[in-house]
Amino acid sequence: MEGVVDHLAFERNKAQFDVEEMKIVWAGSRQALEISDKMARLVASDPVFKKDNRAMLDRKELFKNTLRKTAYAWKRIIELRLSEQEAAMLRFFVDQPAFTDLHWGMFVPAIKGQGTEEQQQKWLPLAYKMQIIGCYAQTELGHGSNVQGLETTARFDPKTDEFVIHSPTLTSSKWWPGGLGKVSTHGIVYARLITDGRDYGVHGFIVQLRSLDDHLPLPGITVGDIGMKFGNGAYNSMDNGVLRFDHVRIPRNQMLMRVSQVTREGKYVQSNVPRQLVYGTMVFVRQTIVSDASTAMSRAVCIATRYSAVRRQFGSNNGGIETQVIDYKTQQARLFSLLASAYAFRFVGEWLKWLYMDVMKRLQANDFSTLPEAHACTAGLKSLTTSATADGIEECRKLCGGHGYLCSSGLPELFAVYVPTCTYEGDNTVLLLQVARHLLKTISQLGSGKKPVGTTSYIGRVEQLMRYRSNVQKGEDWLNPNAVLGAFEARAAKKVVLCAQNLSRFTNPEEGFQELSVDLVEAAVAHCQLIVVSKFIEKLQQDIPGKGVKQQLEVLCSIYALSLLCKHLGEFLSTGSINPKQASLANDQLRSLYSQVRPNAVALVDAFNYTDHFLGSVLGRYDGDVYPKLYEEAWKDPLNDSVVPDGYQEYVRPMLKQQLRNARL
Amino acid sequence: MEGVVDHLAFERNKAQFDVEEMKIVWAGSRQALEISDKMARLVASDPVFKKDNRAMLDRKELFKNTLRKTAYAWKRIIELRLSEQEAAMLRFFVDQPAFTDLHWGMFVPAIKGQGTEEQQQKWLPLAYKMQIIGCYAQTELGHGSNVQGLETTARFDPKTDEFVIHSPTLTSSKWWPGGLGKVSTHGIVYARLITDGRDYGVHGFIVQLRSLDDHLPLPGITVGDIGMKFGNGAYNSMDNGVLRFDHVRIPRNQMLMRVSQVTREGKYVQSNVPRQLVYGTMVFVRQTIVSDASTAMSRAVCIATRYSAVRRQFGSNNGGIETQVIDYKTQQARLFSLLASAYAFRFVGEWLKWLYMDVMKRLQANDFSTLPEAHACTAGLKSLTTSATADGIEECRKLCGGHGYLCSSGLPELFAVYVPTCTYEGDNTVLLLQVARHLLKTISQLGSGKKPVGTTSYIGRVEQLMRYRSNVQKGEDWLNPNAVLGAFEARAAKKVVLCAQNLSRFTNPEEGFQELSVDLVEAAVAHCQLIVVSKFIEKLQQDIPGKGVKQQLEVLCSIYALSLLCKHLGEFLSTGSINPKQASLANDQLRSLYSQVRPNAVALVDAFNYTDHFLGSVLGRYDGDVYPKLYEEAWKDPLNDSVVPDGYQEYVRPMLKQQLRNARL
Ligand SMILES: Cc1cc2nc3c(=O)[nH]c(=O)nc-3n(C[C@H](O)[C@H](O)[C@H](O)COP(=O)(O)OP(=O)(O)OC[C@H]3O[C@@H](n4cnc5c(N)ncnc54)[C@H](O)[C@@H]3O)c2cc1C
Ligand SMILES: Cc1cc2nc3c(=O)[nH]c(=O)nc-3n(C[C@H](O)[C@H](O)[C@H](O)COP(=O)(O)OP(=O)(O)OC[C@H]3O[C@@H](n4cnc5c(N)ncnc54)[C@H](O)[C@@H]3O)c2cc1C
Structure with a gap:
């Protein structure tokens, strides 16, 4: 790729699989690979997109x-007539x-999801051409997780047929929305709808924030x-903003009215569009976050x-010659479990993506049956993958x-820019509590004969799982997907059943939920x-072409599962899903799997097909020519x-010369 | 303290112990508290030491x-005739x-520890008055952990009675030493000593780097x-440096000659001072790092x-009114286990500190018996406490x-400035492997009747510990220090014995060590x-005055131990040290301990006695007046x-106005 001499050629030669085929697997399809490859090179070769000085710029310069980069990217997108997919990749x-x-990721989807046909026809063309720039203004100084607690009104x-948007308290100031601080002309502002003498709770409104003439508020x-x-460059290139309203008036038709409306007379009415549609958007956004997790993890x-x-x-x-540090088993254990996670998150x-499409198809057919499960599943996977990725990046560092x-x-930049993912779009702990609620509900409905669907369907076999004992007898048994799935299902089912049993001891279930929330x-x-383990296993049941490709993925899948098993061993043992002997076999097996990955490790990360520009790392250069370049960068x-x-003259010299007494400091 | 209205007064009123007495416990003594309090206020009240703009300065300004701050601090130290302890605190x-x-923390101690009497007399007075400024130049581009692999020569x-210091390769460039880049006039440079036709390995040399006239190299x-x-301000205020030598000559007497010397004729001779003295310095430095860990953790x-x-x-x-997030059990579990760790690290x-003094006393009496154990113990505790603190800061964020x-x-600054502690003064994984070697040696010497000392003495009871089964029967049994100690000793002993057994299956023990290094x-x-658990328990066997103080510490000690037990449950269970029922009791007990800490939480962090200046956090303000100040800061x-x-004019406006085509970007 980029280098002239390849210092890692000897590593690449060791690979036991077809790297080009693995690139396709990673990208999702040959076509996806081609697009991403083309866009990556386009960006990498353009001096405007240089980013190696990012950490050295002060806030204003950055x-x-x-x-500049944003405008230029938009210009290129237009000039080259890029498709939507290509533009997003660029x-x-x-x-x-x-x-x-935020404009593309939240503003546009919010109008699409929550706006009426009419509203979409008015606002989307403006947004698509960037004649207006929008942000998503939900969080306030005082409320983030608890959206229902927002204070903006x-x-x-009815006199003027307008809404009056107002910030009644300091804590009602909008706080955090990206793009709000300096750029956005419009925002989707969430506020408590008050009409007809009643507070109808939080709704979204399209509010113009800045003049389209002179950009003044x-x-x-x-x-x-x-x-x-956090960080040098990182998220400081974003203008996360603060916003206060002093009785700002907007026309009634700027309330997002797809699911509920306010009439000319000020009556609040529900439309016949199902409320659940909003969950569709959440499933979409969180699915993107999961796939971004695999990107960030794989980069590190x-x-x-x-x-x-x-x-x-x-x-x-x-x-x-000394030992490559990748040959130390401690290094392998730390590194290869993260490598496996990157692939695991990719496939989940x-x-x-499939799940989202499936949900949308069903919604259109008024089938809401899988929605709660899909919602819980994406919430949980968002939490799981982002937490693991944040920790994983720092571990790589x-x-x-x-x-x-x-x-x-x-790596410092990558960490600093990544970590807020654990907090936004739902704090990871709050999300896991939502998942837990869903699991408890699923269990409690078993009695009434409601069959768990999708990722919860194993709970339908709960009685059998409660009696589960792993039958692993030798190390290689752990390579059997059924052995792994059985242990993971038993552990999950037993954990949730145990929680449900403990909960039933409380007279006030909500109190019990709070008290047992750690469990x-x-x-x-x-x-x-x-879920992640089972989706990896399902992926491997597909036909995967390319010499050695599937074998490598099987090794990674086993590493992912067994390293989790060792990490959470207490749960597997205390639920009786496996016994100490089997745990010890898993540990031995893991060691041998690391040895199998070792010769393929460099090729397995080459398969991500990242340019040196995208990686932005002297240590991660494709050609391995690390030391001269580190020296040069300094x-x-x-x-x-x-x-x-x-x-020196003012402060160091007087110190060395014992003349501080008279120095002006 | 600082605020006018105290928004946290209602929390402080709940405390069930004497905060002022706890402050003394935390500081170590009444006198230590007074000094630290005085110095903290001195710094906080002086505008030169303002630091709230730190993240906004560019590198040069920072x-x-x-x-400036450094020179000013030195000036104040002289003017106020501060004692060494006070100066360090300031x-x-x-x-x-x-x-x-580096000057005070590494350069001076290196001369003290490795210089002859004569060398100390020459260099220390200069260093004490800061007429020279020194750094510690060991690490190179190519070698950090493996000090023996350094390449500088x-x-x-013998013709000129000089050493010729030289950087033969790019990778031999010194790389990382703090204070080297822009300030130090001198450095302790580590280089391979070559004389008499032989390479005697790495030794330290005092090398002048910059002119004392004009500061030029x-x-x-x-x-x-x-x-x-990493980070905005953070470690960027430090000039970590790169350094290359092109046949630089220094007088022979600038080799640090306390333990070995080169004669006028170029003969290499060992002095009669025991080599082990160097370990004393390491114990000292790492002990400081452990106590700094408790500071960083407690701050977060x-x-x-x-x-x-x-x-x-x-x-x-x-x-x-809504729920304080500190009332959520998940928040408590995450937060209070870190609170407990802060106290645990303080006491260990x-x-x-005591151990260091003990070691030094023994060394002076030519008693080296406890040195290996003390060395392993500080290496291990450095690793344990810094890893936990780095993770803990991010968790607090x-x-x-x-x-x-x-x-x-x-919090971002605190994290970024703290994390390298996991790497410098010994990479934490490399250090743990050293500890493991020491443990294996201790086990292997049992046969020959050598009695383990100090923190390893429990290994002397290994046979008994191998049969250990916890006798905990109800939740409160876990409050008994012996129950906790027993379980931790059994787990540790069994883990190391298991490793030793597995190791014995390898014909090449070194290969076995590599293969089993994760275990x-x-x-x-x-x-x-x-060690940490047992030192906390020992602390509580002392007399601790003050209403409720000891009770609080007992609760924290139990939390520290039981949360570790739950986190590493797999090891406790698989070694049979405890059973699943006992694990479940520990979990229940932990929950009840969190409730006990809850009313005391704010007072327990007040006991650290940190000024708002030192904390440098709007969220952590003593008066709890968070929102107005956040708003103000923005x-x-x-x-x-x-x-x-x-x-806006160049990039945003053309975009909004569809005029990008002609824009100069
Ligand atoms: C970089 C970044 C970009 C952002 N961009 C946007 C944007 O474009 N638009 C926008 O509107 N917002 C944005 N946000 C805000 C973001 O959505 C919120 O920060 C997020 O929802 C978390 O809410 P919070 O900050 O109120 O956390 P809090 O809810 O205050 O969390 C604090 C702690 O309380 C705990 N906690 C809270 N509730 C519970 C509970 N019920 N049970 C147990 N524990 C609980 C949490 O786990 C956490 O540990 C952004 C934030 C960041 C950091
Ligand atoms: C902020 C900062 C300040 C510093 N200040 C100074 C200073 O003032 N003076 C100075 O001389 N130096 C300084 N250093 C350098 C520091 O001492 C080294 O970075 C440190 O010793 C780690 O060595 P390394 O960088 O070579 O890591 P490496 O040894 O290259 O570590 C890379 C990886 O290899 C693994 N590894 C290495 N060896 C083994 C093994 N045998 N078995 C298993 N795994 C292994 C490690 O665990 C790690 O994961 C500083 C560094 C930093 C970050």
């Missing part, structure tokens, strides 16, 4: 540079959070940026794997030793891990502009 | 500001990494900063606890929801956790200097 490879993420004034609107966030793993093959430390006492993300701490490794979260995690730091640093 | 509360950390030239020396690191916990008491979310359907750190992601929360790391962690961001952002 922000201005982001505006934006993705630009790899810098910007207001467009939208009071209907409209009267009654106070808006700004909320300040620096790619960097750490390549560098671990370059880095040599110890193992030679006679001046000979792929499956979630540590796997790179000291050099991982440099911005030029790319409930564990049960939810067990359930979600089962000198670019602004501190190296002068040999003697600014401040 | 660095210059650090030079520097600590300035809370910004700087070259002085120091070749003795001396001839033959190339030196600079290695570039941006203080912020998250106060904010969790301020933050309300859900729990009211009728517009009434205190004990390590997540516990603050979205607002934790803002720099004004203080060995687990055994080492089990051993280290036992407007200080440079992006808010203008209402319409820089870049």
Whole structure:
């Protein structure tokens, strides 16, 4: 790819599978690979999209540079007449959070999902051409997770046929919306609808925020940026904003009225469109987050794997060549379980795409039967994959030793930009509690004969699972998918049944839920891990072409499952799903699986097909030429502009010369 | 303390213990509390030490500001005639990494520990007055963990009685030393000593790097900063450096010659000072790191606890007051186990101080018997406490929801500045492997009748421990220190014995060690956790005055131990140390302990006695007045200097107006 001499060629030659075929598997299809490859190269080869100086810019420079990249990307999208899919890919490879993420990712989908036909016809063309730029203004200073607690009001004034949007308290200030601080001209603003003397709870409204002439905030609107966030570049290229309304008036028809409406007279009426439609949007957004998790995880793993093959430390006492750190078993255990997770999340993300389509098809046919399950499942997988990915990125950084701490490794940025995913679109703990509620409900409905569907269907076999004892007898038995599935199903089922039993001891079920919530979260995690494992296994039941490709995936699938089993061993043992002897066999088997991955490790991360531009990491360079480039990068730091640093005369010299007494400090 | 209205007064009133007495326990003594309190206030009240704009400065501004603070701090130290302890405290509360950390923390101790009397007399007075500034230049681009692999050479030239320091390869460039990049005039440089035709391995040399006249690098020396690191401010105030030597000559007497010397003729001779003395320095440095871990953890916990008491979310359907998030059991489980860890690390750190003194006393009496154990113990505790603290800080950030992601929360900075502790002074995995080696050796020597000492003495009871079965029968039994100690000892002993047994199956023990290294790391962690638990328990056997103080600590000790037990349940169960029923009782007991901590939580973090300046967090403010201050902080961001952002005319307007085609981007 990029380098002239390939320092990792000897690693690539070891691979026991067809990397090009694996690239297709990773991308999802040959066509998806071609598009992503084309877009990645387009971005990588264009100097406007350079990003290696990102950590060195101050906030204003960074922000201005982001505006430039965004405008330029849009220009290229138009010039090259890119398809929607291509445009999204291009934006993705630009790899810098910007207001467009919210415009395309939240503003447009909200209008599509919650706007009437008429509203869609009015607003979507403007949004599609970016004649207006929109954000998604839900969270407030005082309320994030609890959306029903939002304080902003939208009071209907029948005299003028308008809503009056107002921020009654300081804590009602909108706070966090991306793109709001400096750029958006419009926002979907969530506010309590008050009409006819009643508070109808939180609804969405399209509100113009800035003038389309001079970009100044409209009267009654106070808006700004909320300040620096984690990391150097990272999310600081985004203008997360604060917004206050002082009795701002909007026409009645700017309430999003697909599911409920306010009439000219101020009557609140429900439309005949099912409310559940909103869940469809959530399923969609969270499914994207899961697939982004696999991207972020794979990026970090790619960097750490390549560098671990370059880095040599110890193992030679006679001046000979040292051991590659990737050959240490501790390094392998940490790294390869994350490599396996990247693939696992990829496939569960792929499956979630299918699930979303399935849900939408059913909704159109007024079939809501799978919706609660699909909703719980995406909520849980969002939580599971983002938490694991955030931790995984930091682990990859540590796997790179000291050099991982440099911005030029790319890992600090990747971490800082990634971690809020654990919080937005639902705090991960709050989501797991929702999953737990769904599981309890599923259990409680068993009695009434309601058959659990989809990812909860194993709960229908609960009686059998309660008696489950693994029959693994030797290490290789753990390679059998049924052995793995059995253990994971038994553990999940027993955890949730145990919770339900403990809960029944409380007279007030809500109190019981609160009291047992730690156990409930564990049960939810067990359930979600089962989903990921089972979708990986299902993937392997498909036909997967390419020499050795399927074999590699089988190894990774076993690693994913068995490393989880070892990590959560307490639950597998205490539920009696497996016994200590079987645990020990799983541990031995895992070690041998690491050895099987070892020769394929570099090729397995090559299969992600990431350009050096996208990786943005000296340590993860395709050609492995790490040291000269690290050395080169160092000198670019602004501190190296002068040999003697600014401040020497005023502060260092007086110290050395014992002249501080008279120094002006 | 700082606020006028105390929004957390209602929480403080709930406390069931004497906070002032707890402050003394935390500080170590009344006198230590007084000094730290005085120094903290001194720093907090001085505008030069302001740090709330830290995340907004660019690298050069940040660095210059650090030079200023450092010079000013030194000036104040002299003016106020502060004692060594006070000076160290003052520097600590300035809370910004700087070259002085290395000067006082590594350069001076290295000369003290490895220099001859004569060398100490020459160099220490210069260093004490800061007439020279020193760094510690060990790590190279190619070698960090493997110190024996360093490539820089120091070749003795008998003609001139000098050493020639040279960087023979790119990878031999010194890389990482703090204070090196822009400030240090001198460094302790580690290089392979070559004399008399032989390579004697790595030794330390005092090398002048910059002219004391004009601060320019001396001839033959190339030196600079290695570039941006993780986080906004964080470690970027430090000039970690790169350094290359082109045949730089230094006088022979600048080799640190306490343990081995080169004679005028170039003969290498060992002095009669025992080599083991170097380990003393390591024990010292790592003991400091453990106590810093308790500081960093407590800081994060203080912020998250106060904010969790301020933050309300859900729990009211009728517009009434919502639930404080600290009342959710999931929040408590995550937060209180970290609160308990902060206290646990404090006490084990205190004990390590004692251990260091004990070791030094013995060394002076030529008693090396406890050194290997003390060395393994500090290595392990460094690893355990820093890993837990790094994870703990990030968990505290997540516990603050979205607002934790803002720099004004203080948590992103705290994380970014803390994480390298897991890597420097020994990579945490490499250290655990050292501990494991020591444990295996201890086991293997049992046969020859050698009695394990200190923290390994429980291994002397291994036969008894192998048969151990916990006799816990009801939840409260877990409050008995012996029940806890028994389970932790049994688990640790069984883990290490199991490793030793598995190892004996390999014909090549080194190969076996590599193959089983993941299990060995687990055994080492089990051993280290036992140390922390047992030192906490020992602390509680002392007399601790103050109403309710000891009771609170007992609760925290139980939480620390039982939450570890639940987290590592697989090991406790698979070793048969406890059974599933007992595990379930521990889980129940833990829940009830959280309820006991709950009313005391805010007071327990008040006991750390941190000023708002030191915390540097809007969310962690003593007075709990979070929202108005968050709002206020936002407007200080440079992006808010203008209402319409820089870049609007060039990039945003053309987009909105469909005029990108002709825009110059
Ligand atoms: C980078 C970033 C971008 C964002 N972009 C947008 C945007 O574009 N538009 C927008 O509207 N918002 C946005 N947000 C806001 C985001 O949606 C919220 O931060 C998120 O919903 C979490 O809510 P919170 O901050 O109120 O957390 P809180 O709910 O305050 O969480 C604090 C703690 O309380 C716990 N907790 C809360 N409720 C419960 C409960 N019932 N049971 C147990 N524990 C509980 C949580 O687990 C957490 O530990 C963004 C946030 C970030 C960080
Ligand atoms: C902020 C910061 C400040 C620093 N300050 C200084 C300073 O002032 N002076 C100075 O001299 N140095 C300094 N250092 C360097 C620091 O001491 C090294 O980074 C540290 O020793 C780790 O070594 P490494 O970077 O070579 O990691 P590596 O050894 O390259 O580690 C990479 C990976 O390999 C694994 N690994 C390595 N060896 C083994 C093994 N035998 N078995 C199993 N796994 C192994 C590690 O666990 C890790 O996962 C600093 C570093 C940082 C980040």
